[in-house]
Amino acid sequence: MNSEHLPTTHRRTRRALTAAVSAGVAAVALAGTPTAVALTPGSSAPRPDPALLEQCADTDTGSTVCTYPDLPPGHYDVTVMLGDRHESASTRVQAETRRLMVDTVETDAGELDRRTFTVNVRNPEAQQNGRDGEGSPGLTLTFTGDAPHVSGIGIHEASEGTRKIALLGDSTVTDQSWVPYAGWGQELPTYFGRGVSVINHSGSGESTTSVLAKSVMFDALEPQLHGGDLVLVQLAHNDKTTTAEQYRANLTEIVTRVRATGATPVLVTPIVRHRFEGDQLNSIGLIVTGEADLPAEMRGVATGLDVPLIDLTAMSEELVEGLGPVESEPIYMIRENGDRTHTSEYGATVYAGLVAGALHDLGLVPERYWSATR
Template sequence: MPTRTAVLRSALAVTFATGALTALGTAPADAAPAGCTGTGPITCRYDVAPGHYDVTVRLGSPTRAANTGITAEARRRVLSAVDTGVGQLTDRVLTVNVRNPEGQPTGQGGTGTPGLTLVFDGRTPAVEAITVRQVRPPVLFLVGDSTVCDQPVAPYAGWGQALPRLLREGLSVANYGDSGESSGSVLSNAALFPAVRSQIRAGDTVMIQVGHNDKRTTATAFRDNLTRMVRDVRAVGGTPVLVTPPVRRLFDSAGRLTGTARHVNEIGVNLPDEMKTVARAQGTPLIDLTSLSASLVEQLGASASERLFLTREKGDNTHFSEYGAATMSNLVLNEAVRLNVIRSTQVR
């Protein structure tokens, strides 16, 4: 099948066609490319099939200074804001996963818009050209719960939603995190782990974070569910990585996180410890996000740690603010690089 490429420019718009490119008119200087509307933010939509795409953007303006960041699909941060001076243009390449639904795989919070959606935000966004090319790069699949997923509505954010901004082109993040899921439900729902397993190719990586919703899961069942996922990923050529769940913001009277915050569940199972047991038994890399996030939250203390969560906005000590999600994604990525799960050359 021929490569399908779309190039959208302020002076010339070229859309998808099979084996050919079709020009579609012009736009004045410093106008957004065809397919885009608005000025701040600028929203661009392209009719493409689900898959993976390299998106090349030319940011900046010939007539003004600009500050431009990019989100894709369901509020995924794919580029932190970039400053450009008057007449300064800079190219960035982003690798973006397009899914339907575009946010949570079960459609919680809405299914989004078919095709590829890009939003250029920042203080004063400006984009001169956009090129979209279908690819099949190595994929980093994420399996998890609401603390991982692409949250469709602000102020909620998952750490998987913030991860793409840290990665170079050529590694696509496909986030199959979904709210309310446990180690058993991600296995049994065809839209979750089974959907990931069906797409895995050699060279792909699957990060699995469960535990928040395994409130009454026995130790045996939890280990069995994790072991099955690890073996299934390996059976189709992928690399499994276990990620222990980030802590909740629940302090005791001494200013320490409680057992519940550290995911000792309602029947006394220490879920992060059980995950470590599976990792040792299966020889699987493990990112101990429980310990990493606990150290950070306790260091910040009860007051300052509110910023990581939605404590002030929603009275919620489990789910992350955008700042908290970005912070957790940094912790995950740093440990993934240390373990060589993600190569340093793949990091921005």
């Protein structure tokens, strides 16, 4: 995508993130033994352990999958050494259900690139409402790319001070199990280094009403939240019959209960659907129902309750309309199956970038936790 089509916030954030404090990235020569890297004062990254590589296996598709089934649910710091002694490499790192932790890293023969990040291991592994089943126990790391190589892995339990960014959303946010679907929440972890754990507590079909009614949704998230945590709430696509009054009441309850835990709520207006009339999105595309203009209602709640807002509707509208009806199609699943609501992996990556940019501008995550490579 040509950068001139990206909203101003996204372009500005690309520059800002380049200057952010490094969160565990250090290229080292293969000669010599890798050592732990100090990431924050008074703590260190997990040291690579050769035994952990013994639990890795190459697949028929060319990726490498490493499984650690004995790790219980929780938050884990992970160090990976990417690269190879004899060959150049091009490696991406995913955790659990296709969560992008490290985007493509290019290394020359004889070079290692060290990355450290924090992963949330949970049950169910993918969608919080169990739509895709329980998944695999423990931690799964997958190394993909044009020529993936991993030369070292270190894992230890994250500290109690680990900050959490919880996502409470629908199918456009959730960890999608099936390629080529992806939610923007799957791509968000790559923007953060060690010390921030992204909990994608979302599920297909969820609305502001359903997340409050189901014990596995908001009720299950609430006890995990503490001071310093963030909760990003993007719920609207499935509130098709929710009245404006009820929608505001539901959002107000979520905000009030999040604040009671000491965490900070952030309201995120929904991504647009790819529904055009001429060169502009129609009411369906802009998530306006017969009952309410849902993005407008969310903006009103944010203003009334003094809640930080990420206006993803406005940003995605600007992006999609700027590209036009045809050029914007790859963001969605249109060319695969005609789906104009759900995003491709590419589209999820684009929207995760918009969310990350807006979140960075809000200043709610200290600079030291941002990955300098994004």
